[in-house]
Amino acid sequence: NAGVMQNPRHLVRRRGQEARLRCSPMKGHSHVYWYRQLPEEGLKFMVYLQKENIIDESGMPKERFSAEFPKEGPSILRIQQVVRGDSAAYFCASSPGGADTQYFGPGTRLTVL
């Protein structure tokens, strides 16, 4: 019974490049959440998606960041033109419903040089 999967686990990008982070939810889960954890800071909500729909993106920076959860395949968090301040751990969580416990993946650690 596989848990939430994220890849890559580690990603290194130079300033100005694009970063693509992938998340496959647990089997049977149709709700996906993305969180960011900056060094020495807590987890901050970014975006909440269901299949083919963005439900809440109130925590997402207005520029350079986007997320999708297509009908087929993983959810993707995309960061365009990365800057050093984007260096962080990005976690994906999934739940079977919107008001249920969220289960987290191992995270993707993004380093921007």
Added chain:
Amino acid sequence: EDQVTQSPEALRLQEGESSSLNCSYTVSGLRGLFWYRQDPGKGPEFLFTLYSAGEEKEKERLKATLTKKESFLHITAPKPEDSATYLCAVQASDYGQNFVFGPGTRLSVLP
């Protein structure tokens, strides 16, 4: 203005020395309060969900309780493997479906 706070920020215990961690929240319409454990370099691992004041949940050496304004995570006779950061999160009508996390308590249990 912090909506979810945790105390202490860090806690060092000797093996076998019981203690409690606190999570305080100021939200409207609490839907659930969640406790997670996070080890360095890993994702949060789910521990408990509490939905209403007076509710208690137990798992091995851990027991979580909930009041109208705070939750406690009691650790009885901890072992070194209990060392981790413990996070609480709330889901409330203020925030929609997402969780708001506290900053965590870093627990170290010394042998």
